[in-house]
Amino acid sequence: MILAPPNTAAETADQIFVILRDWIVRHVPGGLQPIFSDLISVVAILAVFASLFAITTVLERKGLGRIQNRYGPNRVGPFGLLQPLADGIKALTKENIVPLAADQTVYVLAPVVLVVAAFSMYAVLPIGRNMALTNLDAGVLFFFAASSVMELSVFMAGWSSRNKYSLLGAMRAIAQMISYEVPLILASVTVIMAAGSLSTVTIVEKQAGYTGILPHWFILTPWGFAGFVLFMIATIAESNRSPFDLPEGESEIIAGYFTEYSGFKFALFFLGEYIGLFAMSGLGITLFLGGWGAPLSFLTWVPSYIWFFAKLLTLIAVFIWLRGTLPRLRMDQLMNFAWKFMLPMALINLVTVGVWEFLPHGVLRWLVCSVMVVVPYVLLGRGLMQGWKVERRVYKFAE
Amino acid sequence: MLFTIFAILTLAGAVAAISLRNLVHSVLALTLAFAGLAAVYLLLGAQFIGLAQILVYIGAVAILIVFAILLIREAEPASPSMVVSSWVGSVVAVLVIFGTMAWAIERSAITQRATGSQAEASMQQIGNALMLRFALPLEIIGLLLTAALIGAVTIALREKGEGR
Amino acid sequence: MTPLTSCLLLSALLFVIGLAGALIRRNAIVVLIGIELMLNAANLNFIAFWRYGPNSEALTGMMFVIFSIAVAAAEAAVGLALIISLYRHIKTANIDEVVSMSG
Amino acid sequence: MLGEGIAKGLVETARNFFGSYFIKDRLTTVQYPEERLPQAEAARNFPFLVYDGDDWLAGLRCVSCQICEKECPPKCIYIEKSKDKKPDAIGKPQFYPTVFNIDVSVCMSCQICVEVCPFEAIKMDNDFELSTDDRFCGLLWDRHRLALPNSHYQKIHPTDAAVSDAILAEDKAKVDAKAKAAVENKASAATPSVAHVDPGGSSTQ
Numbered sequence: 001m002i003l004a005p006p007n008t009a010a011e012t013a014d015q016i017f018v019i020l021r022d023w024i025v026r027h028v029p030g031g032l033q034p035i036f037s038d039l040i041s042v043v044a045i046l047a048v049f050a051s052l053f054a055i056t057t058v059l060e061r062k063g064l065g066r067i068q069n070r071y072g073p074n075r076v077g078p079f080g081l082l083q084p085l086a087d088g089i090k091a092l093t094k095e096n097i098v099p100l101a102a103d104q105t106v107y108v109l110a111p112v113v114l115v116v117a118a119f120s121m122y123a124v125l126p127i128g129r130n131m132a133l134t135n136l137d138a139g140v141l142f143f144f145a146a147s148s149v150m151e152l153s154v155f156m157a158g159w160s161s162r163n164k165y166s167l168l169g170a171m172r173a174i175a176q177m178i179s180y181e182v183p184l185i186l187a188s189v190t191v192i193m194a195a196g197s198l199s200t201v202t203i204v205e206k207q208a209g210y211t212g213i214l215p216h217w218f219i220l221t222p223w224g225f226a227g228f229v230l231f232m233i234a235t236i237a238e239s240n241r242s243p244f245d246l247p248e249g250e251s252e253i254i255a256g257y258f259t260e261y262s263g264f265k266f267a268l269f270f271l272g273e274y275i276g277l278f279a280m281s282g283l284g285i286t287l288f289l290g291g292w293g294a295p296l297s298f299l300t301w302v303p304s305y306i307w308f309f310a311k312l313l314t315l316i317a318v319f320i321w322l323r324g325t326l327p328r329l330r331m332d333q334l335m336n337f338a339w340k341f342m343l344p345m346a347l348i349n350l351v352t353v354g355v356w357e358f359l360p361h362g363v364l365r366w367l368v369c370s371v372m373v374v375v376p377y378v379l380l381g382r383g384l385m386q387g388w389k390v391e392r393r394v395y396k397f398a399e
Numbered sequence: 400m401l402f403t404i405f406a407i408l409t410l411a412g413a414v415a416a417i418s419l420r421n422l423v424h425s426v427l428a429l430t431l432a433f434a435g436l437a438a439v440y441l442l443l444g445a446q447f448i449g450l451a452q453i454l455v456y457i458g459a460v461a462i463l464i465v466f467a468i469l470l471i472r473e474a475e476p477a478s479p480s481m482v483v484s485s486w487v488g489s490v491v492a493v494l495v496i497f498g499t500m501a502w503a504i505e506r507s508a509i510t511q512r513a514t515g516s517q518a519e520a521s522m523q524q525i526g527n528a529l530m531l532r533f534a535l536p537l538e539i540i541g542l543l544l545t546a547a548l549i550g551a552v553t554i555a556l557r558e559k560g561e562g563r
Numbered sequence: 564m565t566p567l568t569s570c571l572l573l574s575a576l577l578f579v580i581g582l583a584g585a586l587i588r589r590n591a592i593v594v595l596i597g598i599e600l601m602l603n604a605a606n607l608n609f610i611a612f613w614r615y616g617p618n619s620e621a622l623t624g625m626m627f628v629i630f631s632i633a634v635a636a637a638e639a640a641v642g643l644a645l646i647i648s649l650y651r652h653i654k655t656a657n658i659d660e661v662v663s664m665s666g
Numbered sequence: 667m668l669g670e671g672i673a674k675g676l677v678e679t680a681r682n683f684f685g686s687y688f689i690k691d692r693l694t695t696v697q698y699p700e701e702r703l704p705q706a707e708a709a710r711n712f713p714f715l716v717y718d719g720d721d722w723l724a725g726l727r728c729v730s731c732q733i734c735e736k737e738c739p740p741k742c743i744y745i746e747k748s749k750d751k752k753p754d755a756i757g758k759p760q761f762y763p764t765v766f767n768i769d770v771s772v773c774m775s776c777q778i779c780v781e782v783c784p785f786e787a788i789k790m791d792n793d794f795e796l797s798t799d800d801r802f803c804g805l806l807w808d809r810h811r812l813a814l815p816n817s818h819y820q821k822i823h824p825t826d827a828a829v830s831d832a833i834l835a836e837d838k839a840k841v842d843a844k845a846k847a848a849v850e851n852k853a854s855a856a857t858p859s860v861a862h863v864d865p866g867g868s869s870t871q
Contacts, residue, residue, distance in 0.1 A: 063683065066682070066683045066686040066687075066693075067679045067682050067683050068682070069682060069686060069692055069693055069694050069695070070693065070694070070695040071693070071695055071697070103424075106423075106424075106427065136446065137446055137447075137521055137522045138446050138447050138450050138522055141447065141450040141451065141454065142450050144454055144458075145450045145451075145453035145454040145457075145458070146453075148453065148454050148457060148458025148459070149453065149457055149458070151458060151462055152427075152430060152457060152458075152461060152462065155462065155465055156427065159423055159465075159469075167469075171466075171469065174462060174466070178459075178462065181458075197522070198522050199522075321676065321679060321680065321683075322676070324679050324683075325672070325675045325676050325678075325679040326672065326675065341668075377668070378667060378668075380668075381667055381668025381669070382667075382668070384668060385668060390671075402566075402569065406569070406573045409573065409577065410573070410576055410577065410580070413577055413580040413581065413600050414580055416584065416593075416596050416600065417580060417581070417583060417584030417587075417588060417593060417596065417597055417600075422590065422592055422593070425593060425596060426596070429596050429599070429600075432577075432600065432603075433603070436577075436603055436606075436607060439570075439573070439607065440607075440610055443570070443610055443611065443614045444614060445610050445613070445614070445625060445628075447625070447629075448606075448610060448625060448628050448629070448632075451629065451632055452606075452632065455632050455633075455635075455636055456599075456603075456632075456635075459636060459639075460599065460635070460636060460639045463639055463640060463643055464592060464595065464596065464639070464643065466643075467592060467643040467646060467647055468592060470647055470650075471592075471646065471647060471650040471656050482587045482588060482589060483586075483587060483588070483589050483658070483659055484659060486586075486587045489583070489586035489587050490583070490587065492586065493579050493582050493583045493586065493587075494579075496578075496579055496582065497575060497576070497579040500575040500578070500579070501572065501575060504568060504571045504572060504575060505568075509567075509616075520619075520622055520625055524620075524622060525622065525625065525629075528622045528625075528626060529626070529629070532626075533626045536626070536630055537630075540630050540633045540634070543633070543634065543637055544633060544636070544637050546637075547636075547637030547638075547640050547641050548637075548640065550641055550644070551640040551641050551643070551644035552644070554641070554644040554645055554647075554648050555643075555644040555647050555648060
């Protein structure tokens with residue numbers, strides 16, 4: 001889309017990439033212009049998020065190291081910042097092993113399907129003002145459709161490897177992904193109800209205003225906060241990250257569904273997993289954290305894409321923090337948590353949104369909705385923890 | 400042009416789905432057919448249906464079938480024949496049915512007088528239709544899904560005294 | 564060939580492929596796959612008639628497909644539960660061997 | 667309440683993360699090739715042959731009795747005895763090893779060779795950086811490479827070295843006393859002039 005020329009310096013900085021793209025597109029013959037415009041955006045998204053993946057791997061290892069009283073990687077380049085490069089070279093030069101018993105076609109196809117599905121989620125993600133690749137009418141639905149394809153690729157990888165650990169990992173992963181997809185979608189439905197639209201761009205626009213200096217983000221409502229927490233927990237579970245990393249629990253089933261993958265294909269799996277995580281976090285930002293909007297009204301001069309990536313990096317930092325803190329769940333705990341806590345909470349949250357929309361603006365609806373969220377949380381939490389005996393562990397043979 | 404490509408994709412997937420010996424392969428071919436069909440829906444302007452198709456059929460039904468295959472451990476059936484004993488009659492019946500349908504489509508007047516209206520359904524319209532005009536069917540579908548859920552669990556549950 | 568005709572032909576082909584799978588193959592799961600294909604063929608018909616037929620703003624065809632997808636999901640769940648139950652009783656998913664009631 | 671423990675854990679890890687930038691105790695890693703922890707005195711890794719004086723060949727304490735070769739559990743020691751004799755640490759004429767090889771890749775650092783050696787000739791070194799890119803010759807250490815002066819032993823294991831030196835000194839004293847007694851016996855038995863020719867004289871004392 002060609003826009004009117006910007007007026008102020010801040011606006012130019014905000015739209016710099018859009019202007020740049022339009023400028024490049026103008027030098028292309030007329031018939032090819034729309035395709036070329038999309039192509040540039042796609043290439044930019046691929047490049048930006050692939051490098052974000054590289055940065056995240058090194059940040060994650062350094063952060064986890066600091067949490068565990070040690071330095072992370074600090075040998076390759078200054079502060080170990082070139083570590084992803086070294087890892088990439090290693091992955092590319094490693095021998096590309098395909099097990100003899102493996103189902104060749106499916107085995108090779110699985111990582112490709114995963115990466116394609118993960119990247120296709122970015123098509124509807126607004127990473128800045130006027131910076132969504134497409135503004136689909138059913139954007140959120142598209143997002144979940146793409147993410148559901150990832151389950152299939154996990155199954156393909158696990159089944160085609162002909163390895164019991166791969167298959168077990170795939171079964172676990174699919175069971176987990178299906179279980180947590182339900183609260184994930186239900187948590188998003190709250191926002192869809194409040195915004196009255198499935199289009200990601202519209203949802204961001206609905207959160208654009210300010211009251212005083214505080215923005216109209218959905219997270220700043222009782223149901224939005226609960227929804228955000230549910231959404232993020234489900235996101236972690238969907239992308240098989242710690243503490244929900246049972247499908248690839250190294251101590252139990254080696255590496256789960258990508259046990260048999262090596263070299264470049266393994267790197268693709270790794271990439272796909274992180275890209276999926278970023279996409280899901282991006283959707284969380286879009287739905288609850290106001291997308292590319294500034295957090296305070298006097299900060300609106302900062303370019304929109306900077307806010308998006310600042311929020312994304314904050315969420316990534318939280319993921320790393322959680323990974324460094326929490327132990328892995330057991331399978332029964334995982335399923336109990338999904339079906340006995342997340343699902344009822346998401347359903348109650350759905351009702352809360354309805355109440356919120358019907359009650360008049362004011363203190364009353366804050367009070368009612370807070371109670372509607374907090375009371376079930378306490379009760380469900382108590383129910384979930386019933387039968388737990390938290391006591392100091394006695395070591396039989398130590399001391 | 401695009402329609403032809405997606406149609407071929409769908410048909411190839413469908414044929415592979417019913418003809419491959421390995422059951423998991425046939426499910427993967429089935430997902431190909433579903434994806435092709437979703438693309439056809441998108442091409443026809445039914446965005447919601449196309450995406451719901453991917454979400455439900457690829458994300459749920461295909462995965463469900465795959466799980467069932469793994470549970471009954473018969474991914475590669477050992478039996479020499481893949482087809483039922485009475486397959487000749489079935490083939491004849493299928494061909495007759497296709498002939499009839501093709502003949503009907505060719506001769507039908509409705510295909511000639513199709514208006515080709517370009518109206519696309521926005522999410523707003525679909526939502527309104529579901530919540531107002533089709534509210535009762537929606538509720539019934541919800542009831543049906545719940546019933547199916549409970550029914551499926553009841554059927555598949557291990558019966559008492561049947562333990563390994 | 565008008566667009567509607569090609570859609571209907573695709574749907575008919577899909578239907579007979581599904582029918583062939585349901586009638587010819589011995590494995591119960593392939594039969595289920597065939598049934599799913601037939602349902603999809605019907606969905607395609609609805610969409611095609613919604614798109615090219617009169618009164619497309621009423622969205623009747625679309626609604627039909629939405630409900631049909633929901634029904635298909637329920638059908639798949641129950642069907643697979645039946646197949647698993649069957650397998651547990653007679654240790655096979657081969658429908659030729661399920662003959663205990665044929666006398 | 668649900669989430670309480672999670673919050674506590676998060677606080678703890680956050681303290682670790684930020685503390686690692688300021689507090690030494692929260693970042694205990696030692697950057698190995700550049701920094702090293704001091705080794706404990708009892709640290710041991712691989713045997714070496716002790717020699718006295720400056721000439722490694724002349725000063726080797728080993729008399730090639732081959733007890734260590736026989737006792738070595740993985741049989742990583744190979745010794746060839748010399749045909750001639752030379753005076754050892756305490757002055758007795760003894761055989762010496764013409765070949766004394768230890769295979770680094772086979773040695774399991776058990777210290778049995780040290781325990782059985784009656785001559786204080788083989789001791790454990792604390793050097794652990796033995797890796798090499800030459801997997802044949804680089805891992806088979808000959809007597810020259812194994813020989814290290816007693817001063818090195820005194821430096822790395824001062825307590826053990828003191829004990830070992832005391833034993834040697836005692837032995838030497840015994841030998842000297844015996845030699846003196848022999849000399850005196852001889853002197854009393856034979857002509858006194860012979861005593862001046864005897865090479866086993868107690869010149870050091």
